[in-house]
Amino acid sequence: MSGDNGIAAGAAPGAATATAGDGRSMLQVSGLHKRYGKLEVLRGIDLSVDRGGVVVVMGPSGSGKSTMLRCLTFLEKPDAGRVRVGDVTIDVDDHDADINGRIRQVRRNVGMVFQHFNLFPHKTAVQNVMEGPLVVRRMPEAQARELAVGLLAKVGLADRADHYPSQLSGGQQQRVAIARALAMEPQVMLYDEPTSALDPELVGEVLAVMKRLAKDGMTMVVVTHEIGFAQDVADRVIFMDGGVIVEEGEASQLFSAAREERTRRFLGLIKREPGGG
Amino acid sequence: MSLMVSSFSYLAEASLMTVFLSVVSIAFGLVLGLLAAVVRVAKVPVADPIARVYISVMRGTPLLVQIFIVYFGLPQVGLVFGPITSAIIALSLNVGAYLSESFRAALESVDRGQMDAALSLSMTYWQAMRRIIVPQSFRTALPTIGNSYISLLKDTSLVSVITVQELLRAASVVIARTYRPLTLYVEAAAIYWVLSSAFSLLQQRVERMASKHVRR
Ligand SMILES: Nc1ncnc2c1ncn2[C@@H]1O[C@H](COP(=O)(O)OP(=O)(O)OP(=O)(O)O)[C@@H](O)[C@H]1O
Ligand SMILES: [Mg+2]
Numbered sequence: 001m002s003g004d005n006g007i008a009a010g011a012a013p014g015a016a017t018a019t020a021g022d023g024r025s026m027l028q029v030s031g032l033h034k035r036y037g038k039l040e041v042l043r044g045i046d047l048s049v050d051r052g053g054v055v056v057v058m059g060p061s062g063s064g065k066s067t068m069l070r071c072l073t074f075l076e077k078p079d080a081g082r083v084r085v086g087d088v089t090i091d092v093d094d095h096d097a098d099i100n101g102r103i104r105q106v107r108r109n110v111g112m113v114f115q116h117f118n119l120f121p122h123k124t125a126v127q128n129v130m131e132g133p134l135v136v137r138r139m140p141e142a143q144a145r146e147l148a149v150g151l152l153a154k155v156g157l158a159d160r161a162d163h164y165p166s167q168l169s170g171g172q173q174q175r176v177a178i179a180r181a182l183a184m185e186p187q188v189m190l191y192d193e194p195t196s197a198l199d200p201e202l203v204g205e206v207l208a209v210m211k212r213l214a215k216d217g218m219t220m221v222v223v224t225h226e227i228g229f230a231q232d233v234a235d236r237v238i239f240m241d242g243g244v245i246v247e248e249g250e251a252s253q254l255f256s257a258a259r260e261e262r263t264r265r266f267l268g269l270i271k272r273e274p275g276g277g
Numbered sequence: 278m279s280l281m282v283s284s285f286s287y288l289a290e291a292s293l294m295t296v297f298l299s300v301v302s303i304a305f306g307l308v309l310g311l312l313a314a315v316v317r318v319a320k321v322p323v324a325d326p327i328a329r330v331y332i333s334v335m336r337g338t339p340l341l342v343q344i345f346i347v348y349f350g351l352p353q354v355g356l357v358f359g360p361i362t363s364a365i366i367a368l369s370l371n372v373g374a375y376l377s378e379s380f381r382a383a384l385e386s387v388d389r390g391q392m393d394a395a396l397s398l399s400m401t402y403w404q405a406m407r408r409i410i411v412p413q414s415f416r417t418a419l420p421t422i423g424n425s426y427i428s429l430l431k432d433t434s435l436v437s438v439i440t441v442q443e444l445l446r447a448a449s450v451v452i453a454r455t456y457r458p459l460t461l462y463v464e465a466a467a468i469y470w471v472l473s474s475a476f477s478l479l480q481q482r483v484e485r486m487a488s489k490h491v492r493r
Contacts, residue, residue: 073396073397075396075397104399105399107396107397107398112393112394112397114393118388118390118393120394120409120413121413122412122416131398131408131409132399135398135404136404177394180394184398184399
């Protein structure tokens, strides 16, 4: 693990954490609530991720993991709560004229990777990666292409630049999706079960790319049940159930000696799954 | 048989008008239909209810009545259009309403994750629509657009009643001189059929090209 970007817990004040908000965390969420009709899906989520920190989120189906990630970038509008990414803060109760501008700024600074990739099927791999830089960052075409080709190389797909998503394997598609998110040069990457739609033999190549990003210092929140990935990369593992964070801790502590019965029961289940590591 | 041969060039020339009317009207209709569909899917205030009424009225009334209203009715309020312009206005408005329903279904069939991905790149809703959602909906809508065009091609025959010199009108003119309705109506029908068959072939090729990279 690279030394300069673990959790800065207890770091001396004044230590070299210059840019991102004077040593504050990179991502901070407080009091996040979301309900669909009568169903309370998020019931007060508080979360803070340091610059370069990697947080893995686990929890049973329906516990609100996807909803939490979607609320972070306002793809789903939370009912209450506050989200800060870098220097941009959005409170659900803000009603100023620029709230939409701030939402777009947060989205620009947060890369999102989806379970089902969500690549644009009418565009080639390189066009998928260029789309954000071209449309949102208003980069000249040649420069956007250069950036995209470089990122495809970084995820090991330099030779697939002109393939359409339908011509790529699931693992390749997910790597293009990661490159597409990176093209916005995000401060934080969010992953929603990035490998759970993949055939087992393709999981490794995607996790390898994510691990490399983590080692390079990317701040990440990863919803996944890949225990091996959590053990290797996560600074912290969070266990969610029923719309709240039940327990959190270092991977080794949580996997060997969880405090909560619910956590132990859930981990017992996923450890028994074939390939769950 | 000799009448068929001698009248052919006359009918063929008139069928150019049929093609012209259908091509211009489908072009306007596509723009109108896409606009109405996007306005409805995006639930744009004011424009959405207007689009809804427009679609309902055009689909719920006979095309012939619409043609009469434009050509005979509007002059009463000072809007006077020639027969060809009236024909294009009525046909475009009519086909636009049908196309908007095809587009709307196609827009709504685009996977929700596409909008999520586009918004996550920090695109605005309208950038996402224009660059991601609408282009994909075109592929889905292509077969129904083709069907609408074939209907429109045949519907142009209705504007013969407001004296536009198109295929059916030309056949009627020859019949008035020769009293040979069977020959001429069959000849006109044959030309309509050739035109729509030729278009169908073209449509198949375009659809095959468009769906090349989409595996769903
Ligand atoms: N758009 C929606 N409308 C209504 N209910 C929803 C909506 N999205 C999610 N839910 C519900 O909210 C709850 C939490 O869903 P969410 O997708 O966040 O769970 P999850 O932890 O990601 O589960 P999974 O592991 O299955 O992905 C579920 O009960 C789900 O049915
Ligand atoms: Mg989920």
